[in-house]
Amino acid sequence: MDNYYFHLMKSFALTDFKLKYQGSVLGYLWSLLNPLLTFAILYVVFSVFVRFQMENYSLFLFLGIILWGYFNEATFNALVSLYTKSNIMKKIYFPRTVIVLASNVTTFLGFLLNFIVFLFFVLFSEIELHFLSFLSILFFINLFLLTLGISYIVAGLNLRFIDTQHIWRILLQLFFWLTPVVYSLQLVPESYRFFFYFNPLVLILEGIRNIFLENIFSFHFYFISLLFSLVVFFSGYFLYRKMSVYFAEWV
Template identity: 25%
Template sequence: MINSLYTYFRGLVKYRWLLRQLIARDNKVKYKRSLLGYAWSILNPLLMMSVMTAVFSGMFRFDIPNFPIYFICGNLIFSFFQESTTMSMGSIISNAGLLKKVYIPKYIMPLSKTMSSFVNLWYSLVALFLILIVTRTRFQWTLLLIPLPLLYLFFFSFGIGLLLCVLATFFRDALYLYNVFITALMYLTPIFYPISAVPDVIKKIIYWNPLYYFVLMLRQLVLDGTLPTLKLHLVCISFVVISLTVGLTVFYKNQTKFFLYI
């Protein structure tokens, strides 16, 4: 199985030009006829941060030091996961015409969606640094390690995207059910509230949410200026390994059946 997967993904080098084209296409389509273009990748988290800060700092008064940074760290992680997995989910269906005409490794479709979202995520990081400057938050040396939780998140999201891609291709209803799931997941991820504010029963559910740990690692690097513990790294790596193993296995075993459903 491992040798088969190695041979399968070795073809990625051959089709890297196509991958670049697909990523560029996705980004062009996303900002087509937009006056501000890529600036929206920066403005969107800034606007969301402004609204959530006004609502939750004023109305609910959660005791969160530097709420703007706290929120934007969680929002960046969740927004990337939501966008990348949602786009990956319909990648085979939306590219059915291309896949029927020429041979292309099918995993390139969900991979291109995840990578295009990852490009947007790096643009969005500009918003994070702007808020750090505006709020006069101290720049910690641990900011240099920000790519680490983002890479964990990338591979985790890619694995989930592969799995969702198969489900959506075989069962179109999965596209609609996932919208409900992702909304529930947003509330079960401590983006705009501290985990100490929820009951113990909800905490146990949150602790099974992989996004919680990616968000926690990013906040430790940005807000606390501390290195994540070995335990936190192992938890994140475990979720990545499980996600990729399940996603790759399910995708690899079912890809030959896609033409019957697209």
């Protein structure tokens, strides 16, 4: 990454950040409140109404919400960010890959803050942090690469087909329920469970949960999700680069 690329990314990310909380009273607190409120709603529904019986369900759920929330927000923000930069792309040449990367980085910083909130919760629970907890960073890298690859594909396609954003919104909803965010994988009938492992997000989510809640580092989850993430990242990146030549004409 050369100097120009880095500074451009920083500048885009900073602008995104400033514009997002411009004029709102609570400002950045919103990105902390958002997952907390989602958590409160889902917790009431599934723990009080549906009466899920599970150890540490609140931590289990909160981890699921912030990880899923990152994937959900990052892909959608990237799509919007590319779309709103169309006027610059029509006039100025700069590496188009920066836009999506910058947008993902901004969202990822928000995710890290949410993760600190999670660690704070952990301190007040019976669970203890171990050396193993640090290895969750490995899964975060997978999550970032996977999300970036998909962001590239979705954001690029959206410039060509404006329908993409509507389709993506529905797909996100579908995947929210196909990913064990609120329920545990153990509740899924064994005959279906096999298919869940083809969803790299499931591997990452379960991998991180295993680290914090079970104190296990699942090597096979890690390596398979790394492989998935790399494949998705590189396909997304090259597809996007191919499309980006025409961005100025499509928008």
